[in-house]
Every structure is written in C-alpha cells, then in structure tokens.
Amino acid sequence: MGLDLRVGRGDVKDPAYWSGSGDNRDAYYEWEAKLTREFVGVTWGLSYIDTDLSQSECASWYGYGDLCTATVVGSVSKTF
Secondary structure (H helix, E strand, O other): OEEEEEEEEEEOOOOOEEOOOOOEEOEEEEEEEEEEEEEOOEEEEEEEEEEOOOHHHHHHHHOOOHHHOOEEEEEEEOOO
C-alpha cells in the first residue's frame, strides 16, 4: 500500500484568474493525494485532486468552470 502527496503552484505572472466579484490573482495552488496498491502484478491507484480556484476564476482562464473543481481519478499501471 502506498500514499503519494503532491502540492503545486501555478504562476502566470499577470492577473489571469478573475473572480465573480472582479478580484484577480496571478497564481493558484493544486494538490493531489493518491493511494496505490500492487495487486495481481499491476499497480492500482485512486487519486483525489483539487485546486484553490473558484469556478469563476477557473472559467475566466480556461473558458469553463468545472475543470478546477475537485475530482477523483482511478489508474492502473504495469511496469515491464
């Protein structure tokens, strides 16, 4: 059983993320917590990924707001 933790910071150096109230910022944080387990010769993973961007800040940069909301991702990998 394994646990991977990751934190990252995205910085675009210009005001790019605009909130619904008109406030802006040029950076955001994102993080991931991933549980892994080896079973039948492959590594199975389950990740929780999120950012600190609001939906309006996300929509101002990416064009839609649900890209930056929390999500769960499953994975399967095999090393040869």
